Amino acid sequence: WVLILDYGSQFTQLIARRLRELNIYCEIHPYNVDLTKVSSPTPGGIVLSGGPMSVNDEGAPHLQAEILDWEIPILGVCYGLQLLAHSEIPGSVEKAEKREYGRANLLIDNAGDLLKDIPTGSVVWMSHGDHIHELPDSYDIIGHTANAKVAAVRHKENDIYGVQFHPEVAHTDHGKQLIENFAYSICGLKGDWTPESFIDEQIASIREKVGNDKVLCGLSGGVDSTVVATLIHKAIGDQLQCVFVDNGLLRKNEFQSVMELYTRDLNLPVRGVDASSEFLSELKGISDPEEKRKVIGRVFIEIFDKEIGSDADFKYLAQGTLYPDVIESVSFKGPSATIKSHHNVGGLPEKMKLELIEPVRELFKDEVREVGRTLGIPEHFIGRHPFPGPGMGIRVLGEPTKERLDLLREADFIFIEELKKQGLYNEVWQALAVLLPVQSVGVMGDERTYEFTVALRAVTSVDGMTADWAHLPYEFLAHVSNRMINEIKGINRVVYDISSKPPATIEWE
Numbered sequence: 001w002v003l004i005l006d007y008g009s010q011f012t013q014l015i016a017r018r019l020r021e022l023n024i025y026c027e028i029h030p031y032n033v034d035l036t037k038v039s040s041p042t043p044g045g046i047v048l049s050g051g052p053m054s055v056n057d058e059g060a061p062h063l064q065a066e067i068l069d070w071e072i073p074i075l076g077v078c079y080g081l082q083l084l085a086h087s088e089i090p091g092s093v094e095k096a097e098k099r100e101y102g103r104a105n106l107l108i109d110n111a112g113d114l115l116k117d118i119p120t121g122s123v124v125w126m127s128h129g130d131h132i133h134e135l136p137d138s139y140d141i142i143g144h145t146a147n148a149k150v151a152a153v154r155h156k157e158n159d160i161y162g163v164q165f166h167p168e169v170a171h172t173d174h175g176k177q178l179i180e181n182f183a184y185s186i187c188g189l190k191g192d193w194t195p196e197s198f199i200d201e202q203i204a205s206i207r208e209k210v211g212n213d214k215v216l217c218g219l220s221g222g223v224d225s226t227v228v229a230t231l232i233h234k235a236i237g238d239q240l241q242c243v244f245v246d247n248g249l250l251r252k253n254e255f256q257s258v259m260e261l262y263t264r265d266l267n268l269p270v271r272g273v274d275a276s277s278e279f280l281s282e283l284k285g286i287s288d289p290e291e292k293r294k295v296i297g298r299v300f301i302e303i304f305d306k307e308i309g310s311d312a313d314f315k316y317l318a319q320g321t322l323y324p325d326v327i328e329s330v331s332f333k334g335p336s337a338t339i340k341s342h343h344n345v346g347g348l349p350e351k352m353k354l355e356l357i358e359p360v361r362e363l364f365k366d367e368v369r370e371v372g373r374t375l376g377i378p379e380h381f382i383g384r385h386p387f388p389g390p391g392m393g394i395r396v397l398g399e400p401t402k403e404r405l406d407l408l409r410e411a412d413f414i415f416i417e418e419l420k421k422q423g424l425y426n427e428v429w430q431a432l433a434v435l436l437p438v439q440s441v442g443v444m445g446d447e448r449t450y451e452f453t454v455a456l457r458a459v460t461s462v463d464g465m466t467a468d469w470a471h472l473p474y475e476f477l478a479h480v481s482n483r484m485i486n487e488i489k490g491i492n493r494v495v496y497d498i499s500s501k502p503p504a505t506i507e508w509e
């Protein structure tokens with residue numbers, strides 16, 4: 001496996017992505033992680049990420065120099081490279097006269113293992129303000145650009161390499177080749193981390209952990225919790241008990257169709273619980289988004305609590321936590337503000353004294369989908385758009401009453417149905433309808449109407465962290481709008497959201 005030490009670059013996760021694409025397991029840890037915690041099993045390679053600071057800044061993140069003695073191959077990227085130089089000759093890195101952002105052409109002086117199969121002159125992506133003006137004698141330059149005389153280096157004796165550009169970004173033409181060279185040729189790693197091997201390992205470790213106890217798993221109808229439940233079911237059979245709650249905030253027909261998938265296709269031991277009236281009555285009069293999330297989270301806890309009852313064999317709670325939620329990224333912007341409290345089922349264990357099982361906490365979303373496919377979960381389910389835990393509760397702006405939820409369910413149904421019919425569903429990362437608490441005047445036949453507005457939102461994204469509004473065809477939008485206004489009594493206006501994230505967010509609340 002590969003240890004990635006994070007120095008705060010916005011691209012650190014991409015290094016992990018590229019390695020995972022090579023079927024190599026890797027983990028991201030902060031640069032100052034306690035090394036004893038990440039040295040067993042011993043990594044086969046270490047990558048030092050880029051970072052936003054200058055190695056000369058006071059309090060700049062430092063190199064834990066003992067890794068240089070581990071005799072494990074190291075690749076320093078941008079800040080990582082500069083740290084390697086700085087650790088030998090303090091002052092060897094200085095502010096460049098010309099900061100370098102964007103494309104440059106890598107001219108190869110000596111390919112060796114790192115740059116083999118990369119054509120000289122190929123495009124690399126630079127993003128740095130400092131440069132190395134004095135390379136320690138222990139290193140050779142193996143590549144340069146018009147602007148940077150030190151663009152790639154190799155230690156004379158050890159397997160230590162550094163590059164000034166970012167091989168992990170898509171704009172570096174042969175970046176993937178470079179990372180492959182490092183991982184396969186230099187570290188000697190095999191690329192045997194596959195969905196199959198992941199599943200086998202998880203099954204063994206779940207069995208060992210759980211023993212004869214029972215596991216409770218709350219299903220949300222989403223891909224993550226479904227994969228988790230299927231995996232655990234494979235490991236411990238009916239010691240797993242799943243609960244799928246109808247909170248009254250689900251999509252049209254969602255409860256029935258997902259229950260069918262769980263029981264008929266996946267054979268999961270799942271209890272369907274209709275708690276819609278509890279949720280809606282607790283949400284009465286509540287219109288603040290965060291308040292709604294809190295109420296919904298609390299009612300989920302109460303229902304799970306009831307499901308366990310007095311059965312003391314329940315020792316574990318399974319959750320579909322993903323890697324991006326776990327990575328303790330180094331941030332130099334100070335504590336990040338809470339934009340939205342994505343509740344999932346957080347806060348549950350403390351109250352219920354259950355220990356967590358999070359079998360996919362090391363995976364990215366697309367890796368979870370891959371594992372799901374390998375587990376035999378049907379494709380139409382794997383490819384579903386993400387759906388938030390609080391469901392339509394945060395898509396009816398203001399108080400989510402049954403009447404308004406029903407209106408939104410119809411609108412959402414038409415939107416999604418048309419996206420699928422016209423082959424656009426898989427073109428967007430997520431699509432949703434929002435019911436605005438705004439009534440406006442319209443005219444239908446000879447009648448005046450005074451009804452609600454629906455906002456349509458569709459975005460393209462890779463991970464939901466940033467997103468652009470999807471440029472859906474006008475004809476498609478016109479058709480959807482027509483259907484909604486004609487078919488749903490109570491809606492007389494449809495608008496399309498053309499904001500990106502940031503500064504907007506994907507959901508409206």
Ligand code: XMP
Pocket residue numbers: 293340341342343344386387388389390430464501504505506507508509
């Ligand atoms: P935002 O609106 O923050 O959404 O751009 C990013 C992604 O997260 C989903 N989302 C949630 N998921 N509980 C969840 O489980 C929540 O409270 C929540 N709020 C937003 C959203 O659907 C999108 O995929």
